[in-house]
Each structure stands twice: as structure tokens, then as C-alpha cells.
Amino acid sequence: MKIRYSILLIFFLALSSFKSEKRITVFTIGDSTMANKSLNGDNQERGWAQMLPGFFTEDIVVDNHAKNGRSSKSFIDEGLWDEVLKRIKPGDYLFIQFGHNDEKPKADRHTEPGGSFDKNLERFVKEARDKGAIPVLFNSIVRRHFASGDTLTLTDNYRGKDNTVLNIAGGDTLIDTHGKYLDSPRNVAKKMGVAFIDMNKLTHDFVEKMGNEESKKLFMWIPEGKYVFAPQGKKDNTHLNIYGARKLAALAARAIEEKVPALGKYIRYYDFVVAKDGSGDFFTVQDAIDAVPDFSKNRRITILVKKGVYDEKLVIPASKINISMIGEEGTVITHDDYASKKNIFGEEMSTSGSSTCYIYAPDFYAENITFRNGAGRVGQAVACFVSGDRAHFKNCRFIGNQDTLYNYGKDSRQYYENCYVEGTVDFIFGKSTALFMNCTIKSLSNGYVTAPATEKGNKYGYVFINCDLTSSDGVDNVFLSRPWRPYAQAVYIKCNMGSHISPLGWNNWNKKEAEETVFYAEYKCVGKGAETSKRASFGRQLNSDKEYSPEKVLAGEDNWNPLKK
Numbered sequence: 001m002k003i004r005y006s007i008l009l010i011f012f013l014a015l016s017s018f019k020s021e022k023r024i025t026v027f028t029i030g031d032s033t034m035a036n037k038s039l040n041g042d043n044q045e046r047g048w049a050q051m052l053p054g055f056f057t058e059d060i061v062v063d064n065h066a067k068n069g070r071s072s073k074s075f076i077d078e079g080l081w082d083e084v085l086k087r088i089k090p091g092d093y094l095f096i097q098f099g100h101n102d103e104k105p106k107a108d109r110h111t112e113p114g115g116s117f118d119k120n121l122e123r124f125v126k127e128a129r130d131k132g133a134i135p136v137l138f139n140s141i142v143r144r145h146f147a148s149g150d151t152l153t154l155t156d157n158y159r160g161k162d163n164t165v166l167n168i169a170g171g172d173t174l175i176d177t178h179g180k181y182l183d184s185p186r187n188v189a190k191k192m193g194v195a196f197i198d199m200n201k202l203t204h205d206f207v208e209k210m211g212n213e214e215s216k217k218l219f220m221w222i223p224e225g226k227y228v229f230a231p232q233g234k235k236d237n238t239h240l241n242i243y244g245a246r247k248l249a250a251l252a253a254r255a256i257e258e259k260v261p262a263l264g265k266y267i268r269y270y271d272f273v274v275a276k277d278g279s280g281d282f283f284t285v286q287d288a289i290d291a292v293p294d295f296s297k298n299r300r301i302t303i304l305v306k307k308g309v310y311d312e313k314l315v316i317p318a319s320k321i322n323i324s325m326i327g328e329e330g331t332v333i334t335h336d337d338y339a340s341k342k343n344i345f346g347e348e349m350s351t352s353g354s355s356t357c358y359i360y361a362p363d364f365y366a367e368n369i370t371f372r373n374g375a376g377r378v379g380q381a382v383a384c385f386v387s388g389d390r391a392h393f394k395n396c397r398f399i400g401n402q403d404t405l406y407n408y409g410k411d412s413r414q415y416y417e418n419c420y421v422e423g424t425v426d427f428i429f430g431k432s433t434a435l436f437m438n439c440t441i442k443s444l445s446n447g448y449v450t451a452p453a454t455e456k457g458n459k460y461g462y463v464f465i466n467c468d469l470t471s472s473d474g475v476d477n478v479f480l481s482r483p484w485r486p487y488a489q490a491v492y493i494k495c496n497m498g499s500h501i502s503p504l505g506w507n508n509w510n511k512k513e514a515e516e517t518v519f520y521a522e523y524k525c526v527g528k529g530a531e532t533s534k535r536a537s538f539g540r541q542l543n544s545d546k547e548y549s550p551e552k553v554l555a556g557e558d559n560w561n562p563l564k565k
Contacts, residue, residue: 025061026263027084027133028052029075029124030097032239033141034066039278041229045220046245046278048141048252049095054273054280054304055253057266058328063087071101071109072120081124090132093263096124097199099140099181100238113180114187121188136195136260137185141248142203143177144219144237146212174208176200197255203248218244246273246281270304270326277306285310285325285333294319305331305369313337318360318388327368333357334372339380339403351403355382362389372399377424382406386414386432392562393419400427401444407432407462410455413554415562426451428462429484435463435553443471443478443500448507450481452488454519460553461489461519465545469529471500481520482507489519493545494526501529506536523548 028034028049035047053062065084067075075081075098088094098121102111111117121137128135176182182200189196207215220241224233240248250269257264272288273280282288285305292301300322307330314333316323335356341349356373375381383400387409394417398405404423407414407430414434421428421439425447428434431454441449441464449469454461462481471478478500481490506520515538522532523542532541551561 023059023061024091024093024263024266025063025087025089026052026056026093026095027088028062028064028066028095028097029081029084030066030095030138031070031100032066032068033100034064034097035068036064036066037278042227043229044222044227044241045239046242048240048245048248049097050279051242051245051249051273052252052279054246054270054275054306055249055267057268060263060266066097069101069109070098071104071111072098072117072124073102073111074109076120076123077108081127085127085131088128088131088133092131092133093260094124094128094133094135095138096121096135096185097138097140099178099185103178103181113184117181117184118188121185122192125188125192125194134194134260134263136197136256137189138197138199138252139182139185140178141199141240142174142207144207144215145175145177147173147175172212174204176204195259197252197259199248199252199255202251202255206247206251217241218247242281268304270302272301273304273306274310275306276308276310280304280306284312285314286312289314289316289320289323292320292323296322300324300363300365302326304328305333307331309334311335313355314357316357316359316361316364316388318362320361322363323361324365325367325369327366327370329368331368332370332372334370334374334399336373336375337381338373338375338378340378341375351380351382352385352406352408354380354403355385355406357383358385358387359391360387362391364388364390365392365394366396367394368396369393370397370399372397373401373404375401377401386430387412389413389556390560390562391415393417395419398422401425402447403427403429406430407434413556413560415550415554417562423447426482426484429453431455431485433458433460433463433553435460435465435550436467437465437550439464439467441467441469443469443475445472446475446477446500448479448482450490451484451509452481452490453485454487454489455485456487458487458489460548461491463491463493463548463553464495465493465548465550467492467495469495469497469501469527471498475500477502479507480505482509483511483514483518484509486511486514486517487519488514491519491521491523491542491548492525493523493542493548495522495530497525497527497529499528501527503531503534504536505532506539508536508538 034049036050037045049064125135220236220239222230222234302324305327307328309332337354339351371384373381373383380403385406391414398421402425404427410431412432416436419439422442424445429451452461520539
């Protein structure tokens with residue numbers, strides 16, 4: 001099974017790489033405060049540019065070349081700049097942030113502000129421009145060094161404004177340690193007419209407002225015995241942890257919107273980011289869901305799930321309301337449970353227990369997510385189980401075989417917009433009111449598209465509007481529906497039905513009595529499968545579709561309308 005997941009991941013990443021050729025690349029060069037960090041040993045350290053991809057749309061690719069310990073001098077001397085320069089193309093951006101290591105007295109790193117430091121920055125700007133790129137200069141982020149009034153102690157080797165050596169004791173005032181190295185990027189930017197972002201001021205104000213104790217949450221203050229990478233713990237006032245890097249990347253993103261508006265239009269903000277490459281708050285989707293406050297009624301929580309295959313069994317409990325989960329192209333949530341599979345107690349999981357994803361919370365929104373059950377043709381194996389009310393899916397894919405999409409909640413209203421659902425038998429089934437608009441419904445074998453269990457008295461069950469019903473090669477006998485429960489409802493309006501649809505259209509599941517209670521209907525459908533002359537007698541043709549607008553189907557008692565902006 002893992003091999004199949006790996007193949008799927010390679011496919012999605014290859015597709016994304018192909019499409020990225022037309023995207024704008026933001027190259028970043030700088031030091032360890034900006035660099036990508038190893039994920040080994042549950043390492044919590046991150047550079048702020050490592051987290052920057054979570055603030056851009058997929059039109060932007062962030063290619064981070066910042067390296068630990070590098071100054072503007074060593075970055076050039078070691079050939080790192082030449083490697084970046086080879087890759088830059090017209091229309092790309094170059095973000096430049098040095099200073100931390102230029103301050104150090106080591107001969108292989110040290111530069112002088114107003115002299116060699118400025119010259120190196122000018123070189124980066126000029127040579128990037130010669131390649132048709134747009135450079136942006138940043139100065140260094142603040143170090144977390146507080147003092148009480150004017151009290152200073154001399155133990156840390158940092159330099160102040162007058163270039164004297166300082167060591168800052170704990171206190172309430174955040175003290176600058178970069179001195180004149182903060183001015184060089186500003187001066188070069190003014191001289192050469194490029195955008196400048198004062199990251200030092202942004203981070204200084206942010207850290208100082210948090211205060212001496214609270215600001216430790218941003219930096220690598222690691223307790224003893226918690227992580228493999230630092231068993232003895234750590235107290236580091238320069239380098240950022242995951243939380244801190246995300247917060248500082250957000251400061252940078254807001255500044256980019258203001259200072260570089262042509263690039264700023266691609267900025268997006270999410271409360272949480274999930275990424276397998278360490279550029280997010282979490283590695284798993286479940287961890288992001290667990291972090292959402294319970295019953296957050298006053299705001300919608302947004303979660304970006306970056307491209308990748310996430311093999312996990314996801315549960316969104318009823319208390320995690322108002323979540324929007326947005327995927328990048330190639331975002332797949334998958335698992336391989338199935339109904340007859342044994343759980344840890346040796347009992348069969350059952351159909352309900354087989355699902356990859358469970359959605360119990362109301363007001364859930366998902367976009368560009370693939371929900372997949374990879375168990376294969378082993379009987380019932382649910383990809384997505386939806387119980388919560390007012391669920392909205394846009395551009396999502398539901399992949400499986402038998403019982404792919406379980407519309408479970410009897411009082412749940414669900415809207416599927418431009419989605420894709422595939423399966424074999426009863427692959428859309430349940431009690432809910434569910435409307436599918438402009439969706440593709442693909443039958444992988446002969447069988448049944450829907451198996452409604454609509455409650456008696458409900459006005460609506462399944463409604464398909466402007467959907468394409470397609471099939472795999474060789475499939476030639478698929479029914480539109482069969483009644484799981486006696487009051488099953490399924491209506492197809494202006495759908496394009498392939499030749500795989502049975503001329504009978506509807507199946508009674510060997511329940512003759514259900515023919516008297518079901519509501520199965522069509523309106524102005526087209527395609528070879530829409531021929532009505534041989535339809536089962538208990539199906540009907542509507543004279544009008546006026547009662548089947550999304551506003552009416554999904555209204556309920558609160559007039560929910562997912563199309564209303």
C-alpha cells in the first residue's frame with residue numbers, strides 16, 4: 001500500500017513541478033535566521049523564509065538559498081551566489097538579508113557597514129537586475145535581548161549602535177545588537193532605487209510588545225528532555241522556532257504587500273499551515289484540526305494544506321466549527337481501512353468505521369482537497385463521512401470504490417461544487433440532503449451511483465444539477481439510484497448522462513414496496529444515457545426545476561445559501 005501512496009505522491013509532485021515552470025520564483029539569500037532547517041530529530045528550529053511559502057498563492061515559488069553561518073562575503077566566496085544567479089530568470093524576485101554574520105570578527109565572514117558590506121549588497125542588486133529580476137533588501141531581524149533601563153553587562157559578544165561590544169541582561173527594554181549593519185541595506189536600497197523592508201523594526205516592535213518572558217515563545221527556548229535534537233534543552237535568543245518563524249514570516253508578508261505591491265497581490269493569510277516539508281505549523285492535518293479552538297463562533301479558522309499525500313485517519317469533531325480547509329494542487333488525504341477489516345479488538349470496522357475522513361462539525365468548507373480511500377475493491381470503504389450541517393466542498397475529489405462518499409447526517413445539508421466523485425457500487429449514499437452542482441460522477445464498474453436513505457418527510461435528498469455522469473471503459477449497466485431506505489430521493493437536472501447509464505435508470509433493490517414511496521426524477525437531461533423511453537415506471541420526468549435551485553434545496557430553517565457571498 002505504501003508503494004501506491006509513493007507513486008501517487010510522485011505523480012502529483014511531477015504535475016505540480018511541470019506547472020510551476022510558468023510561475024514566479026522568489027529567491028531568498030541570507031543567513032540562519034532565514035534558512036531552511038533540518039527536520040531530523042523533531043528539530044523545532046525554522047528560518048522565517050522557510051515559512052514564507054505558506055503566505056503565497058501557488059503562482060509563487062519560494063526558492064530559499066539562505067544558509068546557516070553565512071555573511072554577504074562568505075555567501076559570495078563559497079560560490080553560493082553564483083549558483084543562485086544561474087537560476088534567476090526575468091520576472092523573478094530576489095530577497096536579500098544579511099548582517100548577523102557580517103558583524104562577526106572572523107576574517108572569512110566579516111564586512112564593514114558603509115564599506116565592504118554595502119558593496120556586497122550592491123553586487124547582489126546589480127547582478128540580479130542584469131538577469132531581469134527584481135531585488136528587495138531586508139535588514140536583520142532583532143535578537144531577543146532585553147535590559148532594565150541602561151543596565152548592561154559584558155558577557156555576550158554583540159555590538160551596539162556605536163559599534164562597542166555589548167552584552168544585554170534581562171529586563172523590559174529590547175536593545176539593538178546590530179548597530180550600523182542595520183543601515184547598510186536601507187542606504188543601498190535608497191541609492192539603487194530598490195524596495196527596502198525594515199525587518200529589524202518590524203521584529204523589534206513585535207518582540208518588545210510581547211515582552212521579556214512571552215517573547216521566549218518565538219525563539220529556541222527548548223525545555224530539557226522534550227526533543228531528540230536537543231536533549232539537554234536550549235536557550236537561544238537569535239534563532240526562531242516554528243511558531244516564531246511563522247509569526248515573523250507574517251510580518252514580512254504584510255510588508256511585502258505594502259512595499260512590493262506587484263508581488264503582494266499573491267499574498268494570502270491562513271491561521272494554520274500544514275506542510276510535509278516543515279514550512280508549516282504542523283506536519284499532519286489532524287494536528288491542525290486539534291489546534292483549532294472549540295466552538296469558535298466569531299470567526300472562521302483557515303487551514304492551508306500544502307501539496308502532498310497525507311496518510312492519516314482524519315476526524316473533525318463537532319466542536320471544531322467554522323473551519324475552512326484549503327488544499328494546494330496535489331493535496332491528498334488518504335487511508336486504507338475497509339468495513340471487514342479487523343480493529344484492535346478483532347471486530348470488523350463496519351462501513352462507518354472505514355472512513356478516511358470524518359466531518360462532524362457544522363459549517364465546514366473544503367477546497368482543492370482529494371479525499372481518498374485506498375483499500376481497493378474490498379467491499380465498503382468510505383473516503384469521506386459527512387455528518388455536520390452546512391458542509392461546502394469546492395473543487396474536491398472523492399476517490400474510492402464501494403461506498404466512497406457517505407452523506408451520513410440525517411439533518412445535514414451539503415453542497416458539492418465542481419467536485420469529482422468516483423466509485424463502483426452505491427458510491428454516493430446516505431441520509432443527508434446533498435446538492436451536486438457542475439460535478440463529474442464517474443462509475444468505475446457496473447453498479448449504482450446513489451443509495452439514498454432519505455428520511456420520511458424530508459423535502460429533498462440527492463440533487464444533481466449540470467453534472468456529467470461518466471464511466472470507465474467497458475462499463476455499460478449503471479443505475480442512477482437504488483433505495484437504501486423506502487423514502488429515498490434522487491433528482492437529476494440538466495445532467496449529461498453517458499451510455500453506461502441503464503435504460504431503466506432506476507433500480508428498486510428488490511423492494512417492490514419502495515416503488516410506492518421513493519421519489520426518483522429527471523429534468524431535461526441529455527446524452528445517450530438520458531433516453532427516457534425505457535425508464536422504470538416508478539421514475540418520473542419533472543415539468544419544471546424551479547423547486548430545485550440551491551437556495552431552495554439547502555435553505556432549511558435558517559435559509560442557508562452557500563452561493564451567497
